Amino acid sequence: xxxxVLLQGIVSGLLMGFVYALIAAGLSLIFGLMEIVNFAHGExxxxxxxxxxxxxxxxxxxxxxxxxxxxAALFLLGFATYQGLIxxxxxxxxxxxxxxxxxLAIFLRSAAQAIWGVDFHLVKDPLVQxxxxxxxxxxxxxxxxASVGALLAFVFLNWFISRTETGLALRATAQDxxxxxxxxxxxxxxxxxxxxxGAACVGVAGALLTIFFYVFPDVGASFALLAYxxxxxxxxxxxxxxxxAGVVVGLIEVxxxxxxxxxxxxxxxxxxxLLVVLWRPQGLFGxx
Amino acid sequence: xDRPGEGVLLDVRGVTKRFGGLVANNDISFRVGAGxxxxxxxxxxxxxxxxxxxxxxxxxxxxxxVLLDGRPITRFRPDEISRLGVARTFQKLRPFTQMxxxxxxxxxxxxxxxxxxxxxxxxxxxxERVGLADKAESHARVLSTGQRKRLELARALATKPxxxxxxxxTGGVDLRSIPGLVALVRELNAAGTTLVVIEHNxxxxxxxxxxxxxxxxxxxxxxxxxxxxGRDPRVxxxxxxxxxxx
Amino acid sequence: MPRPLTFTxxxxxxxxxxxxxxxxxxxxxxxxxxxxxxxxxxxTAWNVLAGYCGQISLxxxxxxxxxxxxxxxxxKSLGLTPWAGMLAGAALAVALxxxxxxPVFRLRGHYFAIATIAVGEIVQxxxxxxxxxxxxxxxxxxxxxxGSLLAFQFRDKQVYYYIALGLLLLxxxxxxxxxxxxxxxxxxxIREDQDAAASLGIPVARYKQRAxxxxxALTALGGTFYAQYILFIDPESxxxxxxxxxxxxxxxxxxxxxxxxxxxxxxxxxxxxxxTRIYLxxxxxxIDLLIYGFLIMVIxxxxxxxxxxxxxxxxxxxx
Numbered sequence: 081x082x083x084x085v086l087l088q089g090i091v092s093g094l095l096m097g098f099v100y101a102l103i104a105a106g107l108s109l110i111f112g113l114m115e116i117v118n119f120a121h122g123e124x125x126x127x128x129x130x131x132x133x134x135x136x137x138x139x140x141x142x143x144x145x146x147x148x149x150x151x152a153a154l155f156l157l158g159f160a161t162y163q164g165l166i167x168x169x170x171x172x173x174x175x176x177x178x179x180x181x182x183x184l185a186i187f188l189r190s191a192a193q194a195i196w197g198v199d200f201h202l203v204k205d206p207l208v209q210x211x212x213x214x215x216x217x218x219x220x221x222x223x224x225x226a227s228v229g230a231l232l233a234f235v236f237l238n239w240f241i242s243r244t245e246t247g248l249a250l251r252a253t254a255q256d257x258x259x260x261x262x263x264x265x266x267x268x269x270x271x272x273x274x275x276x277x278g279a280a281c282v283g284v285a286g287a288l289l290t291i292f293f294y295v296f297p298d299v300g301a302s303f304a305l306l307a308y309x310x311x312x313x314x315x316x317x318x319x320x321x322x323x324x325a326g327v328v329v330g331l332i333e334v335x336x337x338x339x340x341x342x343x344x345x346x347x348x349x350x351x352x353x354l355l356v357v358l359w360r361p362q363g364l365f366g367x368x
Numbered sequence: 369x370d371r372p373g374e375g376v377l378l379d380v381r382g383v384t385k386r387f388g389g390l391v392a393n394n395d396i397s398f399r400v401g402a403g404x405x406x407x408x409x410x411x412x413x414x415x416x417x418x419x420x421x422x423x424x425x426x427x428x429x430x431x432x433x434v435l436l437d438g439r440p441i442t443r444f445r446p447d448e449i450s451r452l453g454v455a456r457t458f459q460k461l462r463p464f465t466q467m468x469x470x471x472x473x474x475x476x477x478x479x480x481x482x483x484x485x486x487x488x489x490x491x492x493x494x495x496e497r498v499g500l501a502d503k504a505e506s507h508a509r510v511l512s513t514g515q516r517k518r519l520e521l522a523r524a525l526a527t528k529p530x531x532x533x534x535x536x537x538t539g540g541v542d543l544r545s546i547p548g549l550v551a552l553v554r555e556l557n558a559a560g561t562t563l564v565v566i567e568h569n570x571x572x573x574x575x576x577x578x579x580x581x582x583x584x585x586x587x588x589x590x591x592x593x594x595x596x597x598g599r600d601p602r603v604x605x606x607x608x609x610x611x612x613x614x
Numbered sequence: 615m616p617r618p619l620t621f622t623x624x625x626x627x628x629x630x631x632x633x634x635x636x637x638x639x640x641x642x643x644x645x646x647x648x649x650x651x652x653x654x655x656x657x658t659a660w661n662v663l664a665g666y667c668g669q670i671s672l673x674x675x676x677x678x679x680x681x682x683x684x685x686x687x688x689x690k691s692l693g694l695t696p697w698a699g700m701l702a703g704a705a706l707a708v709a710l711x712x713x714x715x716x717p718v719f720r721l722r723g724h725y726f727a728i729a730t731i732a733v734g735e736i737v738q739x740x741x742x743x744x745x746x747x748x749x750x751x752x753x754x755x756x757x758x759x760x761g762s763l764l765a766f767q768f769r770d771k772q773v774y775y776y777i778a779l780g781l782l783l784l785x786x787x788x789x790x791x792x793x794x795x796x797x798x799x800x801x802x803x804i805r806e807d808q809d810a811a812a813s814l815g816i817p818v819a820r821y822k823q824r825a826x827x828x829x830x831a832l833t834a835l836g837g838t839f840y841a842q843y844i845l846f847i848d849p850e851s852x853x854x855x856x857x858x859x860x861x862x863x864x865x866x867x868x869x870x871x872x873x874x875x876x877x878x879x880x881x882x883x884x885x886x887x888x889x890t891r892i893y894l895x896x897x898x899x900x901i902d903l904l905i906y907g908f909l910i911m912v913i914x915x916x917x918x919x920x921x922x923x924x925x926x927x928x929x930x931x932x933x
Binding site: 426462465 | 794795796799800802803805806807809810811812813814815816817818871
Binding site: 165172180182183193309350 | 664670717718720721722723724725727728729731732733735736739740742743855859862863866870900901902903904906907908909910911912913914915918
């Protein structure tokens with residue numbers, strides 16, 4: 081293998097890493113707030129991709145143009161999921177919590193299959209396409225766009241939770257629910273907001289992915305698996321940690337594919353994950 | 369001097385624990401003789417519960433040694449330490465909520481037997497000692513805080529420990545239950561169990577123990593009979609300091 | 615219910631189950647019953663680890679696949695009877711469970727569940743890419759028409775029926791034995807609070823491994839049975855995440871941490887799957903899954919204890 085191929089791999093792994101990080105950030109935020117893993121996270125992503133696709137198919141809205149709409153739609157979905165489902169299992173045993181979102185995942189995925197069928201869809205002729213050549217490396221513009229977009233969204237999210245008053249309230253709720261409510265924070269609202277923001281992150285990621293990725297009902301599954309690994313690597317609830325973890329996952333995926341075998345790229349990621357948690361059960365960076 | 373003295377059961381030697389920059393326990397040393405009843409006092413954050421975690425293997429010490437019967441148990445796991453005859457309760461109560469009261473206690477009793485009927489008998493005995501026998505078939509989750517304390521105590525007793533570490537016997541318990549719990553602790557000691565008791569209620573601890581170890585900011589600041597420790601200027605200052613902070 | 619009555623009821627139920635294939639001679643009803651028994655066995659096995667010991671595994675297909683692949687490979691390469699392969703599969707599953715358990719049992723709660731998913735994905739991907747065991751194309755079990763019991767292949771579903779029932783009874787018996795032993799109390803204590811359990815002298819890691827071993831062995835037995843019943847296995851049918859999830863769904867629906875819960879769950883979910891497939895399916899649309907998903911959400915919100923908890927509540931009210 082030549083150095084160019086390797087370098088090319090590293091670049092594309094890095095680019096995907098930022099998208100993984102954004103998907104995982106939403107998951108991590110929700111977990112940090114209430115110690116619930118959203119097992120329907122991949123299905124949220126799938127819905128974001130379908131909504132982006134249909135905005136294009138029906139109204140010729142380019143994914144980049146419809147991105148704010150998708151993010152808003154996903155925010156509402158997350159908000160509604162909290163109000164309609166999660167709120168009712170907050171005090172329930174962990175198994176009930178796992179299965180509430182697992183049930184939602186199966187429901188959403190099969191609903192998508194029932195409504196839209198199992199076919200693959202693709203946005204044709206998007207605004208951003210083609211590739212640029214940089215010092216002998218080819219970089220797909222859609223991938224670059226997705227990566228930069230994800231990074232911007234990530235930076236915005238981080239700014240929001242660390243600098244704004246609402247963000248502080250979110251973090252206070254994550255730290256200590258009781259203390260936060262004693263301080264006059266409406267923790268119920270924070271939870272709902274957290275779900276909204278977490279889903280909106282996926283909305284942005286989904287819109288960006290749709291520029292260059294096929295859309296189909298099962299598309300969320302593999303992304304979700306990577307997101308769980310990313311979150312666990314970065315430390316559950318540690319939003320900044322997911323950025324590093326996302327990049328690590330993106331790189332391992334590509335390098336595993338290049339150096340071992342393309343079919344084993346996910347195996348490389350999962351093995352890395354198991355090795356890391358063996359060494360540090362709380363993930364690379366622990367909780368925030 | 370460094371050899372374990374006659375009848376020393378627990379020997380804590382220079383135990384230190386840091387959390388990041390915070391030193392929770394700093395070079396703590398004391399000994400507990402077989403049959404003794406030692407109280408551990410100290411203001412909030414003095415490092416009392418951390419000390420229990422170090423003694424029972426729930427957290428690794430950064431430095432120092434813990435000896436039981438003169439043999440080091442510093443690197444032992446919690447379950448191993450329990451099987452060596454050291455039982456503990458937790459400040460934050462941890463009942464097995466989806467099990468009944470008798471089942472909770474049977475889990476403790478199973479340390480000494482694999483026989484179901486015998487475990488049940490031993491558990492019933494332990495429940496009678498703490499005065500909870502009438503609740504045997506209730507679910508643990510329906511108990512009041514005071515009852516949960518008794519349950520946790522019964523569970524620990526059912527392992528038939530030589531050394532019992534009690535974290536906050538009267539904390540969160542309504543006033544009427546305190547005399548009963550105090551009498552129980554006395555009884556246990558009289559029956560030969562060595563006790564180390566963390567307690568916030570100064571009246572209770574001064575009354576019950578024959579010896580007190582006072583901690584402040586992770587260090588031992590006094591060790592002796594209750595009256596002497598109560599008069600020790602550093603102890604008085606530690607508690608006054610806390611009063612000012614409040 | 616007083617005990618003699620429960621005992622009589624159990625005997626009657628068993629007698630009915632034993633005579634069922636004599637009354638219903640068509641393959642289809644027998645097939646449905648066989649699959650109820652098989653899935654009930656798997657869910658009962660999962661329940662030992664997750665329901666009693668509280669370690670929620672989402673990767674149990676690994677052990678099912680181990681059973682299916684071990685006996686099949688042994689038949690194909692050595693001509694070994696699947697009965698011996700079944701035992702070998704269970705033994706291998708136990709060994710594998712201990713290797714997997716060592717790292718993943720250091721994790722708690724959600725971390726544990728996700729780690730088991732990761733293990734499942736690793737194993738499935740490996741098998742897809744391992745050509746010696748058929749890779750993604752899978753393996754056909756060589757047809758043996760001798761009708762010998764040793765061949766573990768029968769034209770008549772009746773025999774499969776009794777084998778599946780036997781497996782289920784074995785799983786239930788093992789669970790009952792555990793429930794009524796120190797081990798069962800230790801499992802539940804670990805599920806409730808593993809620190810408190812350790813403080814009472816329970817070697818937590820060792821007991822988790824024990825629960826995993828029992829669970830893995832029983833699951834692997836089911837895997838071999840499946841291979842011999844369907845006579846074809848591939849990573850997509852015996853190792854997918856969806857199978858791992860279905861196993862826990864059945865137990866959750868019926869009631870985790872109870873003896874009969876998994877059986878009840880299977881007795882509802884398997885026919886429900888059949889019904890939706892017949893009346894709504896066949897169009898490539900996942901209506902059955904849609905209903906599953908909805909059902910799971912409703913159960914986790916309304917009655918996390920599953921149907922067993924409902925039944926117990928009802929009994930308490932009337933009693």
